[in-house]
Amino acid sequence: MxxxxxxxxxxxxxxxxxxxxxxxxxxxxxxxxxxxxxxxxxxxxxIWDVDPDSALRFHSGVVLGDVDCESTPGFESRKSDAKEFVSLSSDEIGNYQSLLYANGVKGSRRRILIVLQGMDTSGKGSMVEHVFSQTNPMGIHYHGFGAPTQKELNHDYLWRIRRELPKYGWISIFDRSHYEDIVMPRIFGTYPRQIWEARYDEINDFEHRLTQDGCVIIKIFLCISKDFQKKRFLRRLDDPRKYWKFDPSDVKAREHWDDYMDAWQEVMERTSTDYAPWHVIPANHRWYSRAVLSQILRARLQDMNLSWPPADFNVDLVRQHLKVM
CATH class of the missing domain: 1.20.5 (Single alpha-helices involved in coiled-coils or other helix-helix interfaces)
Structure with missing residues (x-):
């Protein structure tokens, strides 16, 4: 015995x-x-000659109107190479995003907010489609901001922004953003100057609190030329399948091109901070701008140095229990 x-x-x-x-x-x-x-x-x-994260950050001396929108700083390879890079990079972004999401489920406050701005036809929507092609929809939130609705106007201008912020472990992408609430009133005079002027500091404080709470903010301005925009508009008008993308008001906005550039110049000068810097990306070549965002996002995710959350239960005990069920 x-x-x-x-x-x-x-x-x-x-x-x-x-x-x-x-x-x-x-x-x-x-x-x-x-x-x-x-x-x-x-x-x-x-593959980059220089790191686009640092090379394309807005700094004193950068003038939007002087940016060579045809240039591809730091990337001297071919269009086909850029497309291959985005494909490979997107796969890794998907891996990192899974880690970010898993950690968020387990209580981590880490998350990412991507702000995309640029004139019409700058490629904001297609950029999202390509860069996030390998990610899991569970954990990605995309929102496009248009003119505020009456319901949104009944609240302060950041109310609708807060409603779309990333949850813990998520990545949120804003196609336009709270910065429209400075640029549009400035150009079209819908609010007195003292109202939109105060929003520079309010937005800086808002973003600072977000970053202190674990949110990484990536702000991108896609810089295209006026001639490039005209060609894109005409191409849309030649294709009935793209009429839905066009609004006659888009043409009217071109009349204020210089006003937009001046407004965005001041936005960059007053809201590009150490904790939430702006990146100015030449975007006449969409394959290039997509590669830049892909590189910046992947690097930020990698810098988080995330690992899979450990079990918060007795694995052996649960396994044995399942075996006898």
Whole structure:
């Protein structure tokens, strides 16, 4: 009896050791996989002659009206190379996004807000389609801001912005944003100057609180030329499938092109901060602007240095319980 009982204990102990070793191997596999992803990200970044995150940040001396919208700073390869880069980068963004989402489910406050601004036809919508092609819809929130509705006008201008902010572990993309509430009143005089003027500091405080609470903010201005916009408009008018994209008011906005540039120039000068800097991206070549956002986003996700959340329950106990159910 004693020997039999002793042998049963030995087998049980062996199974426990095997289970422990399997968990160790699984943890090593996850760790190794994360290391591979991070290594691949570093290798992908090497395709850039200069880091676009730093090279394209707005700084004193940058004048929007002087930006060469045809240029591709830091990327001297071909269009086909840029497309391949975005495809590979998007795959890694998908991996990192899964980590971000999982950590958010477990209580992490980390999240990302991407603000996309630019004149009509600058490619904001198509950029989202390409850069986020490999991500899980669960964890991605896209919202386009148009003219405020009457309901939104009944609240302060940041009310509708707060409603669309990313939840913990999520990435939110704003196609236009709270900055429209400075630019539009300034150009069209819908509010007195003292109202929209005060919004510079209010927005800086708003974004500062967000970043202190774990939200990474990426602000992108897609810079296109006036001639480029005209060509895109004419192309839309030549294609009945794209009439829905066009509004006659878009043409009227072209009459205020210089006013828009002046307004956005001041926005950058007064709201590009260390915690939420603006990036000015030449966007006549959409393949380039997509590659830039993909690189910046992937680098920010990588810098979070996330790992899979550990179990907050007794794995062995739950496993044994399931076996006998």
């Amino acid at each position: 004693g020997n039999k009982h002793e042998r049963q204990l030995t087998i049980k102990e062996l199974r426990t050791v095997q289970a422990q070793e399997l968990r160790k191997q699984t943890k090593r596999h996850i760790h190794d996989r994360l290391q591979i992803v991070r290594k691949e990200s570093s290798e992908l970044s090497a």
